Amino acid sequence: MFEHTALPSEIAEQAEAIAEHARREELDFYPTVFEMLTAEQMSQVAAYGGFPQRYPHWRFGMEYERLRKQQRYGLGRIYEMVINNDPCYTYLLNDNMSVDHKTVIAHVYAHCDFFKNNVWFSQTNRRMIDEMANHATRVRRYMERHGVERVETLIETFLALENLIDPHSVFMRRQAKPGPREESEETPGVSVTRYPAKRYMDRYINPPEDMSAERTSREEETEQAKVKFPSEPQRDVLLFLLRHAPLEDWEADVLSIIREEAYYFAPQGQTKILNEGWASYWHSTMMTNYILGADELIDYCEHHAGTLATSPGRLNPYKLGIELLRDIERRWNTGRYGLEYDACDDMEVRRNWGKDKAPNGRIVGRKSPGREKIFQVRALYNDVTFLDEFLTPEFVDEQDLYHYRQDPNTGRMVVVCRDFDKIKQQLLFMLTNHLQPYIYVVDGNYRNRGELYLCHRHNGADLDIKYAVATLKELFRVWKRPVHVNARIDNEPILFTFDGEQSSQQHIDDKIDEPAHLV
Amino acid sequence: MVLQINNDHQRFRKIVKGRIREDLRKFLTREELLGREGKKYISIPVRGIDLPHFRYGDNNDAGVGKGEGKPGDTVGEGGDQGPGGEQEGRHILEVEVSLEELAEILGEELELPRIQPRGKHRITAEKDRYTGIRQSGPESLRHFKRTFRRALRRQIMSGLYNPDSPRIIFERQDKIYRSWKTVLSPQSNAVIIYMMDVSGSMGDEQKELVRLEAFWIDAWLRKNYQGIESRYIVHDVRAGEVDRETFFRIREDGGTRISSAFRLARELIDKNYSPLDWNIYLFHFSDGDNSSESDSRECCTLLKENLLENLNMFGYCQVASAYGSGNFINVVHDQLSDAEAVITSRVNTKDDIYDSIKTFFSPGR
Structure with missing residues (x-):
């Protein structure tokens, strides 16, 4: 892609040596290709999310401008980028010191291991570089046929809806293969309760008039259920649009491209803390145990500390991840888990629990129980489940975590408390759905007029009204009939509508028709 | 190899320029721009370039932090970011544009023609350009790469080159x-x-208008000429030359005799700016309240007889003031109606600047 990206031979040798260490530690990764970039090139690659080829769109130009400015003014530096692909592609910054390269390489192997083994990544396309290039070609072809401007605007519209996916749906098969409809013997689709009875008693136990009444009401129900569209609330709004919106073939293809890429990137958002924590854990372990030379120690420490630095009010995912992983390792090495430990309320005993055991890292030839555990964590957890299961009051205390909130009077952020439950709740809230609101399609034929009705499932925070209205306008361009979103603002249910000409909002009361479902 | 990102970046810049163009009227009246005078780049907030999403609103301002602090203590700056929230909150995008680009947008939007310099490039400057190569010259100008290549080729051809210890020695012929x-x-x-x-009679409000107008005049002319000098003259009954700072700050009392300024301008031009070498622009800002009708007529005579033939343009911009008759503009119209180089405009509020600039530069002089 670039000239002069070949890896200097000494770094290639080091990479091989580090890979050897990583394999010995039982990290299991795809083959990894390293490329060396200048800071400028790094900004370019980063603007494309690490991919050499993306579909042409000005949004990448905007991102590039931001990154380039950041890099030029020294406000932020991208040390490394890894792409989840087989083989993994990694970009190194050419003006880094050799010790930085080693750290980054060690860090990257752990990322690759995570991509390969974490269950949330299991459904991602491992040939994404090719796929992205393929997307680029398709979009470019559409641009040639339909005009750059038109395609670009369409992409903009779809990008506004890009976060309306259901990251869990890749694990479900129920939508993909609708089974044959179950049919009963009597009237197709309708079954009536019939109690077992001898024939001469049947007329009394199952009176015919009751039977027919029930049948009618059942039939009505089925009829109603059939009218419901979609049959249940659907979180994958993009899929719904793909199937039901009036799009031309090429438009639908562009939408499928956007959707596919959104799903590809979703696990990275879901596992940021765990993934970065895991990579930091390993670069730290490998550097300090095997790789670091005496002359490199100071530089390594400085940069490692820089990566893990926290500033007040900001939580560093690297730091939180690595500390929690280490905590888990310690707890499982010393047996601080399970019924007996949880039931113990003598702080002194808890503090010294299992101190005599305390093996670390590897015990001759195999992993210690703590290691075993964190390998399991990296395979099965995402950020939410990771924190939900392993965050302990002791850890919160040790890490000096606190809960803060904006003071409505002064507008300043103030520390509220150091209460474990509050902190955990806040952390989980911030991570759930990666700070994206839950939006469902609840009616695709609202008021029987083909209008689209979305619903926001409120879980503590309101939608941004301005953004919601702007997004509705974009949605209208896809659906081409009036679109609504039901959202709770200041504890009042409000229906936002865009009918193609103007947007309106109204309080939801009995006068407003109900959609097919509510969430 | 040309990178694809360059295309995307150019598309983005184009969109930004388009947005600035749409809002040009608004930008023309932005006083903040004045603070950036003399700087090459200006950062401009551009609206509506953000991609909308369904997202959480501002009542979500809470989070988890790490470090010291008792309940009630203020958290450090930037406390509104949680993990994964790094991309949020960029509502208005600040984009850097160069002054030149801005002037270009101004030209496109106002449909201003390129200025035709007077006097058909009479001045030429000599410049040395290093474009070629030759066999002899000072060592400081040696072309290393070519020399190296020739030496390498010579050594390979003559069998002196040993790949295991590649040592290249230049000879004179290389x-x-x-x-x-x-x-x-x-x-x-x-x-x-x-x-x-x-x-x-010229208050702060009037001066602000002058300042904005002057900023844009400056920007447009700078786009059209490589070297630009600016001189500043203030006057009441007497005129004096001042520097830029003073020009926009100074506050005097007293009456007005416009001819004093014109005389000083004539002196300046005679002394420093030969019309053969220079394109000369003269702009006068006033509320048009001259002390006497006869002085106004004298101004016109001065212009007609001594100045106009040497000028590209005399621009007169009359700002509205609460006092004063504002009669000067009428006298100018009367006396100099047939002079092409004279252009007048009235600026009553900031919104008039847009049209005023257009009036001044539409003839392309």
């Missing part, structure tokens, strides 16, 4: 030097002479 050509490039210089009435 050496190649850069050589230069002298090119003559036409140059057009321009001088802008700003004159302002600072009599008692």
Whole structure:
């Protein structure tokens, strides 16, 4: 892609040596290709999310401008980028010191291991570089046929809806293969309760008039259920649009491209803390145990500390991840888990629990129980489940975590408390759905007029009204009939509508028709 | 290899320019721009370039932090970011544009023609350009790469080259030097002479208008000429030359005699700016309240007889003031109706600046 990206031979040798260490530690990764970039090139690659080829769109130009400015003014530096692909592609910054390269390489192997083994990544396309290039070609072809401007605007519209996916749906098969409809013997689709009875008693136990009444009401129900569209609330709004919106073939293809890429990137958002924590854990372990030379120690420490630095009010995912992983390792090495430990309320005993055991890292030839555990964590957890299961009051205390909130009077952020439950709740809230609101399609034929009705499932925070209205306008361009979103603002249910000409909002009361479902 | 990102980046810049163009009227009246005078780049907030999403609103301002602090203590700056929230909250995008780009947008939007410099490039400047190579020259100009290549080729051909210990030794015949050509490039210089009435009737509000107008005049002319000089003259009954700072700050009392400024301008031009070498622009800002009708007529005579033939343009911009008759503009119209180089405009509020600039520069002089 670039000239002069070949890896200097000494770094290639080091990479091989580090890979050897990583394999010995039982990290299991795809083959990894390293490329060396200048800071400028790094900004370019980063603007494309690490991919050499993306579909042409000005949004990448905007991102590039931001990154380039950041890099030029020294406000932020991208040390490394890894792409989840087989083989993994990694970009190194050419003006880094050799010790930085080693750290980054060690860090990257752990990322690759995570991509390969974490269950949330299991459904991602491992040939994404090719796929992205393929997307680029398709979009470019559409641009040639339909005009750059038109395609670009369409992409903009779809990008506004890009976060309306259901990251869990890749694990479900129920939508993909609708089974044959179950049919009963009597009237197709309708079954009536019939109690077992001898024939001469049947007329009394199952009176015919009751039977027919029930049948009618059942039939009505089925009829109603059939009218419901979609049959249940659907979180994958993009899929719904793909199937039901009036799009031309090429438009639908562009939408499928956007959707596919959104799903590809979703696990990275879901596992940021765990993934970065895991990579930091390993670069730290490998550097300090095997790789670091005496002359490199100071530089390594400085940069490692820089990566893990926290500033007040900001939580560093690297730091939180690595500390929690280490905590888990310690707890499982010393047996601080399970019924007996949880039931113990003598702080002194808890503090010294299992101190005599305390093996670390590897015990001759195999992993210690703590290691075993964190390998399991990296395979099965995402950020939410990771924190939900392993965050302990002791850890919160040790890490000096606190809960803060904006003071409505002064507008300043103030520390509220150091209460474990509050902190955990806040952390989980911030991570759930990666700070994206839950939006469902609840009616695709609202008021029987083909209008689209979305619903926001409120879980503590309101939608941004301005953004919601702007997004509705974009949605209208896809659906081409009036679109609504039901959202709770200041504890009042409000229906936002865009009918193609103007947007309106109204309080939801009995006068407003109900959609097919509510969430 | 040309990177794809360059295309995307250019598309983005184009969109940004389009947005600025749409909002140009608004930008023309932005006082913040004045703070950036003399800087090459200006950062401008551009609206609506953000992609909308369904997202959480501002009542979500809570989070988890790490470190010291008792309940009630203020968290450090930037406390509104949680993990994964790094991309949020960029509502308005600040984009950097160069002053030149901004002037270009101004030109496109106002449909201003390119200025035709007077006097057909009479001035030329000599410039050395290193474009060629030759066999002899000073060592400081040795072209290393070419020399190296020749030496390498010679050594390989003569079998002296040993790949295991690659040592290249230059000989005289290998050496190649850069050589230069002298090119003559036409140059057009321009001088802008700003004159302002600072009599008692010109208040701060009027000066602000002048300042904005002058900013855009400056921007447009700078785009059209390589070298620009600016001179500033203030006057009440007497005129004096001042520097830029003073020009926009000074506050005087007293009456107005506009002819004093015109005389000083004539002196300046005679002394420093030969009309053969310079494109000369004269701008006068006033509320038009001259002390006497006869002085106004004298101004016109001065212009007609001594100044106009040397000028590209005399621009008169009359700002509205609460006092004063504002009669000067009428006298100018009367006396100089047939002079092409004279252009007048009235600016009553900031919104008039847009049209005023257009009036001044539409003829493309």
